[in-house]
Amino acid sequence: MTDASEGETRPAILVTGATGFIGRALMAQLQRERRRLIALSRDGRQARAMFGPDVWVVESLDAIPSETRIDAMVHLAGARVLGLPWTAARRRTLLDSRVGVTQALLDLMRRLAQPPRVLVGASAVGYYGATPQSSSSEPLDETASPQAGQFQSALCSAIEHEAQRAEALGVRVVRLRFGVVFGRGDGAYPMLALGARLGLGAVLGSGRQPAPWVHVDDAVGLIRFALANDGLRGPVNAVAPDTPSQERLAKAMAASFGRGQWLRLPAAPLRWLAGEMADLLLAGQVVAPRAALAAGYVFQHPRLEPALGELARGGQSGG
Template sequence: MKIVIAGGSGFIGRKLTNILLSKGHEIVILTRKDKKSSGNVSYVKWLEKGTSPESELKNADALINLAGVSINDGRWNANHQKQIYDSRMAATDELFRIISLLDKKPSVLINASAIGIYPASKSAIYTEDSVETANNFLGKTVYDWENKAKQVEAQAIRAVFMRFGVVLGNEGGALPLMALPYKLFVGGTVGSGEQWVSWVHVMDAVRAIVFALENDNLRGPVNVTSPSPVQMKDFGKTIGSVLHRPHWFPVPSFVMKLVLGQKSALVLEGQLVIPKVLKDEGFQFKFPSLNSALTDLLTKK
């Protein structure tokens, strides 16, 4: 297949590209930077004045949209929040413009999303059937992003919204910062420790995207989380156990709020999210337990 990836040079996008290449697909990566194409990977500039990416995307079979300013970088002040929101809306609008100009439409749009759409709770269990929406910045961003991407269905294109949990990997995401205190022997429970962490190993996240690409039954929201979420206190204890480091130095909520501002909600609040759609469709997690995921990521060279 000819697969177009927006955001293909990011944390998830790089690993996704490698897997799709190993399966023999042709990859087109939409980028703002000048990059030289090689082999089965070509780079096409977009979202810059004077660019016309549609001329290079004829006969595309699938679109994967991972584009957007990272929620992990920077402090969540008003300007950064606007960048996070606007970048996602602008990228999706541009994909729609491109699609409208293609004679042959792609069969599927796989759009990144996040479990931040669900309200924080210590007791609720969320699946893709849950209709509650978080009344905060991240909840609104995800809700609006999914609703915008859903409009592609009007052109008979299958739409899938990959609601990523806390993606664990060594090259990005939350894990390097979460593991650092333990490596320095000052790891401990963050906040109350009762908040849920619905996590997923980055390779399972990437494999889930490929699964959605290849499985026509998948449409709408898909929770991309492991089948075994844990509370923050147990997440920390598992990091300590895998690294053979103590888990004893608690970090009070007010300290996280002081350091991170509104972004502290990412670690002080959480949701218990179950990947019901993936499980029902027979997806097999390579790293179903936190111990297996952290052992793979933190102990292998």
């Protein structure tokens, strides 16, 4: 299929992972604004059916001619981190699905007659590692260091290191470190909400571990803010200012459906079942969105309980 906007002179926004949870919400907003869009997807047929004829869908970045005008790239592609156990093969898949696409984006940048103005890449708060700290710990800002010897930290560090290479090409690079993204369409929220509705929401381990999160409206909002704000660069914590404990999250989720919360799951069986991946559930980070706030971003959903109430009522606007 050729470029749906062939002959267009407007510069495009290229989005990888466009059919994923955050990608769909972002694309919907950009399509409503009639932006010129290029979507990279492994399943071109599905992507074309999803976005329609106005989006140029490519299954390989090699299909993009060097004279194509691309103003911005948003890199959201990557296999799900939470799910299958972190075997050696799975770790390789998680790394390759992110770093491999970043390398292909860098190759495209070098090939284009003019490189993009900005690359916005998705990383995660896992960059800071997992520590069983209480939610009252001093918040981590974007200057905090990664944790040696932890896979999630090493994965995020590798993702960000590869993205930073675009700076040598004169590209402004923003590395968004996402917390858990809550939205009705996909991600963690639907399963958590189902458990809460059924009275099966659980406190995991001690329940004191921090649970950084962000509403999908703000996930998309921060991407758009990073695209538009020429003064923003480097790491940006894409989390709500309100970091609850996991116990508070479980209780608030249940309360949003008018239910109580009483179940507890001990840490030991979770670690036995999931190994190091259990750190995503049993340990966390108190993370502050200092860079975003300092740059002037205003969160649509800064507090947990109102955000969960809005989602429970079906009021999500972002996807």
